[in-house]
Amino acid sequence: MSTLVAITFAGEADATAALASIRLLEGEGRIGLEDTAVVSKDADGKVHVKNELSSGTETGAVIGAVLGSLLWVVFPVGALVGGAVLGGLIGRAAAPGIDGGFVKEVEASLAPGGSALFLLVKSGDPEILIAAMRQYQGTVIQTSLDTEAEAALRQSLE
Numbered sequence: 001m002s003t004l005v006a007i008t009f010a011g012e013a014d015a016t017a018a019l020a021s022i023r024l025l026e027g028e029g030r031i032g033l034e035d036t037a038v039v040s041k042d043a044d045g046k047v048h049v050k051n052e053l054s055s056g057t058e059t060g061a062v063i064g065a066v067l068g069s070l071l072w073v074v075f076p077v078g079a080l081v082g083g084a085v086l087g088g089l090i091g092r093a094a095a096p097g098i099d100g101g102f103v104k105e106v107e108a109s110l111a112p113g114g115s116a117l118f119l120l121v122k123s124g125d126p127e128i129l130i131a132a133m134r135q136y137q138g139t140v141i142q143t144s145l146d147t148e149a150e151a152a153l154r155q156s157l158e
Contacts, residue, residue, distance in 0.1 A: 002034050004098070005119040005129065006106060006141040007157065012040045014136060015115035016050075021132045022119065031124030035098045039107045040115040047107050051098070106141055116141070130156050 009015050015038045025031045037051040098118045106116050117138075121129065126149040134156045143150045 002144075003119075003121040003126070004142065004144045005121065005153070006102070006116065006143070007133070007136075007138040008106065008110065008114060008116045008141055009136065009138040010111075010114055012042060012113050012115050014138065015040060015117035018117050018133065018136050018138070019119075021135070022129070025124070025128055025132055030128050032122045033119060034122040035118075035120040037098050037103055037118040038115065039103060039110065039118075041107070041110040041112050043112050045112045047110070049103070049107065051100075051103070102142075126153075129153070133157055 007015070007018070009018070019036060019038055022031065022033070022036075026033055035051075037049065039050075040048045042048070098120050103116075103118060106118075110116060119129075126145055130149065130153050133153060136157060138157045140150065140154045140157065143153065145153065
């Protein structure tokens with residue numbers, strides 16, 4: 001089961017920097033991410049959202065492309081593209097990632113110049129995430145971590 005972590009930051013670039021730290025850990029194989037989103041609001045109040053594809057969508061698209069290539073023999077026109085699109089939709093439905101409605105709620109509450117980071121963590125020790133966040137100052141909005149880990153994360157962001 002994946003763990004949701006949502007954190008807001010006072011700086012517009014802070015969420016992106018925090019995600020970069022987490023991506024380094026992911027590259028080292030110390031943590032696994034299913035989905036991420038970064039929301040920032042510039043000084044004029046314009047919102048920028050960077051939502052990455054969930055692994056369910058990616059997996060579904062690959063499966064769909066394989067099925068499409070198999071159908072190529074019978075229905076050559078559009079089978080590969082149609083299979084990839086259908087597979088992506090199936091994968092997205094099976095593993096929806098971070099709830100878009102929740103992202104919108106946090107987006108609306110961000111102050112101009114602020115940012116938010118949303119993580120859907122599929123593997124790794126929560127202590128690794130907590131340690132990576134110590135260099136940032138932010139506010140935990142919501143997590144599905146256990147009570148102890150959430151308290152430690154809140155403390156690390158102070």
